[in-house]
Amino acid sequence: MGCGASKVPPTVDEPCVASDTSHHNPSSQHKKTKSERTATSKKYLAPEDEEERDFIAEASKEPQSRTQPDVCTQIPLPPAQKPVIQQSAVASGAGNVQQVANKEKTSPARQQSQPAEVMVIPQPPVGSPPPMDIALKREAAGKPVLAEVAFTDHLGAYGSFRFRGAEAANYLQRHGLQPDALDDYSWTRTSADKVAAAVLEWARSKGATMSTHWFQPLGSAGIRRGQTGQVHNAMFNFGKGGELEWCFEAGDLLKGETDGSSYMNGGMRATHTAGGYTVLDPSSPMWVRGDTLFIPTLFVSYTGKALDEKTPLLRAMQAVSTAGVRLLKALGHTCKSVFPNIGLEQEFFLVPKKAFRTRTDLQLAGRTVMGRAAPRGQELSDHYMSPLNAAALRCMKEMQHECFKMGIPLKTRHREVAPNQYECAPFFGLATVQIDENLLVMELMEEIADKHNLVCLLAEKPFKGINGSGKHNNFSLGTEDGLNLFNGPQMTKVTGNDQAFPVVMAAVIKAVHAHGDLMRMSIASPGNDFRLGAMEAPPAIMSTYLGKSLTSYLEAFKRGEAVGAYVEKKSFVHMGLDSIAPFAVPAEDRNRTSP
Structure with a gap:
């Protein structure tokens, strides 16, 4: 008989192997002791997949080997869905279980002799996403089942x-x-x-x-x-x-x-x-x-x-606008306002709730206070940009879904450098709006992760020895008519003045030089100072690097040379392959050189 027909069916967490009836002796069935069940489980289990198991709090079983016979999980049927089920193995081969619903009415005596009513669910091989198995287990336990969000439906x-x-x-x-x-x-x-x-x-x-x-x-x-x-x-x-x-x-x-x-x-x-x-x-x-x-x-x-926090920000934005409008008017362009546009890249960790509850330091301080480093970190650089963990992907899709409903353009999702670290990033926008949206995103991340039996860690440096979570701030200045003050060719075209762009850039560089201490103070916090200076961020100093092309242009402008309008220079990368066209790369630096 199949594995589901034993007089004492295995528990939900105990795997069993279906076998051919011609090789099975029913008389050998007996109630296994705990040690026997453990030995049986180990016999058919492949080495555990730690990351996948930890991400699914309910998935207490270890993944099965692809080379082992088919393994099934038995789940008691809900009371409202309990037909009398008779299970028999298909004689043509081991490992196949056939479910046959017995529609005939049976006497109470026969019902008592029937095996326990169970539903047999094939176990997926290692590497297969487990959401269906987890959903069934949650449903059997009376817990809500989290459906995966499909953006096209909303x-x-x-x-x-x-x-x-x-x-x-x-x-x-x-x-x-x-x-x-x-x-x-x-x-x-x-x-x-x-x-x-x-x-x-x-x-x-x-x-x-x-x-x-x-x-x-x-x-x-x-x-x-x-x-x-x-x-x-x-x-x-x-x-x-x-x-x-x-x-x-x-x-x-x-x-x-x-x-x-x-x-x-x-x-x-x-x-x-x-x-x-x-x-x-x-x-x-x-x-x-x-x-x-x-x-x-x-x-x-x-x-x-x-x-x-918002009142000082709005006052600073008004001061920038007043000075910016005045400067642009002197350079040949009239506008009503100049405002900062930013895009905040939110990094975070997702850890299993079950593991989080064993860490008092994470619960109280948000970071590691004592303990030893994990046996494996980010030495292989194999986490960054790799395929998203199935459980994390379901969680992040729901995060994006809730943001999209409120018009928050959370465009990007991907893995970050450290194990269990991820990032979501929006399309840029007005600074005050972006900050409001980022605070809401952080709140959503914590709430939605909890629904998926995960915990979202937003501390800058929760774990020693691996990257912390930064929040890169992509910054620019713009006007209500769409002018980007950091775009040289656009500045020259709109103002009709080829000196407008170098003057604005000189003002920004001067501000960073003169007020670097104030900028450094604005991002100083206990958590962030643990992070700065490590692999994922530069030393905790303020710096400005524009790339060789723009730097040489501004140096010549400073010396009083007739440099004319700034022309964006690009270099081309040739792959040495006839099938791949050369592609252009900008001469300017991405400016990842300041904390």
């Missing part, structure tokens, strides 16, 4: 949970506003009531019943990554007759109040000035997640002092 919903652009235009027009009303930040003074009504209608259509002013409090940067502040309030109340009434007006949208004395504030304790105030940031779009409308805000004290 394309119509992507971007629709973010109140900006075409998604907002329809609702703004219904309330008498122009479709691009949000682009002019003066709406906070002139038409806040109408915008609030449009936001409420849109949020309700997305299933939201709560709203929160979402801010970034001071104090935890460098210690606890990605912290945000939020208080959720219902957008409805009840009238005198007990009927539900929606109430979300301009005041609810623009400003909120909370206790500011509980945040780092320089000793603000006077009762009459202890209030902290959240004020809407019109440069960053609102979004809906779950049942809540999130409103990006600043957080300031009663006297207007910053209690958050």
Whole structure:
């Protein structure tokens, strides 16, 4: 008989081998002891695949060898799906199990003599993704089964949970506003009531019943990554007759109040000035997640002092814009604003939740405090850009899916250098929006990893001896009409002045030289200083390297030579293969030389 027909069927975690009935002696069946079961398991198990097993918390069985007979896993059927199943082996060969549902009614006595009702699932060979096996086990245990996300099934919903652009235009027009009303930040003074009504209608259509002013409090940067502040309030109340009434007006949208004395504030304790105030940031779009409308805000004290990370950023951006507009006007181009565009590459580790729970130091400090190094690290450089682990891929796809719904362009996913290390990177955008989105991405990563029985580690250096997790910041300056101040040919074309580009570049280099200590301080934290200087990052110094072509051009410009417009120089790489065309590489450095 087959393996499922024994009087005492193996447990869920115990493999069994189906054999030909002509070579099987039923009388030899007996209840195995624990040591016998262990010996039987070891007989048919190949060397364990540590990485795959660790990534699937429920997969306690070790992978099977491709050269061994087919192995099956037995899972009790759910009560609602329990037909009487009779199992018999196919006489034509060992290792095949046939399931035959006995549709005939049987007497209670015969039912008692039937073997335990089980479902036989073939075990995949080593290297095969295990999601089906894990899904069945989770279902049998009464746990939710996580389906893999298919982006093509949700394309119509992507971007629709973010109140900006075409998604907002329809609702703004219904309330008498122009479709691009949000682009002019003066709406906070002139038409806040109408915008609030449009936001409420849109949020309700997305299933939201709560709203929160979402801010970034001071104090935890460098210690606890990605912290945000939020208080959720219902957008409805009840009238005198007990009927539900929606109430979300301009005041609810623009400003909120909370206790500011509980945040780092320089000793603000006077009762009459202890209030902290959240004020809407019109440069960053609102979004809906779950049942809540999130409103990006600043957080300031009663006297207007910053209690958050965003207020200093917006003040710095305004200072850059004022100086940039003035400079460009002197160079021959008129614009309304100059703003920083950034793209933040988020690196992180995914580790099995079961393993994480055994590490008190990771739980409390986010990094290794004591212990020994793993027997294998990144010496072979075989993790970077390699195929994504199946469990990590399912997790990262759900991360991207949730981001796409809220219009976050999380374009890239790949493995990083260290084992179990990964990266997701967005398309670049306005600095304040990118930072808001990055904080939301970090929050999503932690929550979604937990659903997949993983833990997302965001600390800069969680493990000694292997790479830490950086967050490369791709930076540029632009204008509202699309001019990139770091693009030499474009600067010359738009301004009509071949000196515009070298002047802007000289100003940037001067700023890095004069204020390098301030820039270094802005990225200094206990976690990041553990990381800097290792294999994955340069020494903890500020530097600027532009490549030989641009450096020689600026040196000649500094000497007063007539250099003319900067022309981007490219060199070509020839592969020595007739079938492969030569390709161009830029002369400028990628500038991975600063922390």
